[in-house]
Amino acid sequence: MTTHINKLAIFGVGLIGGSVALALKQAAAVGEVVGVGRSRANLDAALKLGIIDRIATTAAAAVQGADVVLLAVPVGQMAALMLEIAPHLGAETVITDAGSTKQDVAALMQQHLAAHLPNCVPGHPIAGAETCGAAAARAGLYQGRNVVLTPLPQSNKAALEKVRALWQACGAKVSEMPATQHDAIFATVSHLPHLLAYTLVDMIARRDNADTLFSFAASGFRDFTRIAGSSPEMWRDIALANRQALLNEIEQYQASLEQMRIALTAEDAAALEATFKRAQTARVRWSEE
Ligand SMILES: NC(=O)c1ccc[n+]([C@@H]2O[C@H](COP(=O)([O-])OP(=O)(O)OC[C@H]3O[C@@H](n4cnc5c(N)ncnc54)[C@H](O)[C@@H]3O)[C@@H](O)[C@H]2O)c1
Numbered sequence: 104m105t106t107h108i109n110k111l112a113i114f115g116v117g118l119i120g121g122s123v124a125l126a127l128k129q130a131a132a133v134g135e136v137v138g139v140g141r142s143r144a145n146l147d148a149a150l151k152l153g154i155i156d157r158i159a160t161t162a163a164a165a166v167q168g169a170d171v172v173l174l175a176v177p178v179g180q181m182a183a184l185m186l187e188i189a190p191h192l193g194a195e196t197v198i199t200d201a202g203s204t205k206q207d208v209a210a211l212m213q214q215h216l217a218a219h220l221p222n223c224v225p226g227h228p229i230a231g232a233e234t235c236g237a238a239a240a241r242a243g244l245y246q247g248r249n250v251v252l253t254p255l256p257q258s259n260k261a262a263l264e265k266v267r268a269l270w271q272a273c274g275a276k277v278s279e280m281p282a283t284q285h286d287a288i289f290a291t292v293s294h295l296p297h298l299l300a301y302t303l304v305d306m307i308a309r310r311d312n313a314d315t316l317f318s319f320a321a322s323g324f325r326d327f328t329r330i331a332g333s334s335p336e337m338w339r340d341i342a343l344a345n346r347q348a349l350l351n352e353i354e355q356y357q358a359s360l361e362q363m364r365i366a367l368t369a370e371d372a373a374a375l376e377a378t379f380k381r382a383q384t385a386r387v388r389w390s391e392e
């Protein structure tokens with residue numbers, strides 16, 4: 104389905120919001136892109152890079168006449184922005200977001216955008232990087248990648264189709280699922296891995312011989328810990344927003360790690376190799392898919 108957005112207002116012109124703007128511009132699917140941000144330097148960079156056409160200094164100016172408002176800020180910032188935009192939203196304006204957690208965003212929409220729920224469609228692009236800010240944005244970020252929409256019970260068909268078409272114009276494959284299912288899945292395959300990477304790097308960094316350890320770390324360490332270079336603010340907010348699901352994952356991981364500790368203590372070669380083999384098979388199959 105082709106789409107055209109006359110005016111897109113992006114709150115948070117970073118890696119994710121900026122990449123949406125670039126992808127839509129490349130697809131000639133958007134007219135004007137207006138950016139709102141917390142950092143003037145980042146907005147100036149976004150303007151210079153052609154990611155946005157205009158900086159708006161107030162929420163009212165940003166959302167005025169916008170067909171679509173995209174909230175692409177850390178999930179801990181969503182409530183304040185919803186409160187700010189609510190009085191200024193037009194009857195037709197579609198509101199979506201790119202936050203990594205969905206039950207919290209849906210609940211905030213119910214709370215703060217009550218008069219606009221038919222036009223609200225929460226979403227999450229499953230694509231990203233450890234880099235942040237407008238300078239990290241790129242047009243191809245969503246090409247062939249998944250985007251999960253978690254419509255509200257009140258979301259209307261037209262709004263849902265508008266948001267679906269926006270992401271398809273960015274090259275993404277769009278699917279839908281309930282927010283509860285979304286948050287459980289991403290606790291396992293995204294939030295736990297980030298927590299593990301951060302924890303490992305921090306554990307090493309606090310050792311007296313950290314410099315020596317880092318100087319000998321190679322590609323295995325690099326692959327395992329790339330994501331520990333991600334934004335601490337963003338991941339603080341994700342961890343807190345999906346706290347219960349993440350706590351469940353930590354518990355299951357601890358139990359699995361304990362089995363490995365027991366096998367190693369007992370010099371149980373068969374148990375170690377069986378675990379490594381199962382994991383290798385699953386990892387190879389996943390990367391081939
Ligand atoms: N980075 C990823 O891999 C990834 C992937 C999918 C979804 N997400 C989600 O997308 C959202 C944005 O992440 P990102 O990677 O683009 O981060 P980013 O740091 O690159 O961009 C976020 C931008 O929002 C701005 N901002 C923060 N608070 C604001 C506020 N109150 N008002 C206006 N602007 C504000 C920041 O200045 C920054 O420019 C987050 O909710 C994140 O969870 C991230």
Ligand SMILES: O=C(O)C(=O)C[C@]1(C(=O)O)C=C[C@@H](O)C=C1
Nearest residue numbers: 203228229230231232233293330
């Ligand atoms: O590639 C990365 O650096 C990412 O962390 C991207 C990643 C992930 O795969 O976990 C991170 C957060 C998201 O909400 C979606 C995607």
